[in-house]
């Protein structure tokens with residue numbers, strides 16, 4: 720399968736990602752990263768305390784009440800202090816540069832967080848970016864759960880590109896959050912949601928961003 724670990728396979732994977740992004744705006748693959756990195760990330764996320772995670776927010780602080788109706792996951796941003804987190808960030812950096820080289824997307828930087836969805840947690844249908852209002856361009860989600868079963872909920876549902884904002888659109892993909900699965904999609908085009916999970920669900924979500932110096936919108940506060 721594809722892995723980012725060996726140069727020629729990396730090249731192949733990047734070509735596939737670039738092709739899919741051009742063709743349909745999203746990319747999905749199983750076993751996308753080396754199993755060893757996947758295992759190390761699983762161990763890392765398990766080693767973190769509950770206190771390390773904080774409830775994820777959307778938008779501004781005063782919207783916090785609304786947040787709880789929209790999403791109930793907990794997040795912790797990755798840093799380069801930890802070697803395993805640093806390795807994931809390094810792989811994503813290679814990916815960012817690979818995509819830029821192929822698609823001239825001008826991806827400028829990136830941000831990634833671990834996410835923990837405890838039993839019952841969900842994230843209602845949303846877009847990660849609104850046209851013209853953010854510098855998040857590509858969403859990248861990587862899953863860290865062994866043996867996910869169809870009846871355990873927690874799937875990522877990816878919907879077709881919105882024509883009119885807020886409009887219901889057909890379901891494109893149903894993604895099980897299985898270890899090694901990678902999902903990449905254009906942040907301002909694909910509405911998506913996380914169905915309520917019936918077991919602890921772990922992932923890394925992140926974004927490649929452009930340097931939108933003309934924009935006057937702040938990113939959501941951390």
Ligand code: OGA
Nearest residue numbers: 842847860875913922924
């Ligand atoms: C997000 C998100 C999807 C997932 O964090 O914005 O949509 O499958 N995550 O975890």
Ligand code: MN
Nearest residue numbers: 845846847911
């Ligand atoms: Mn999202």
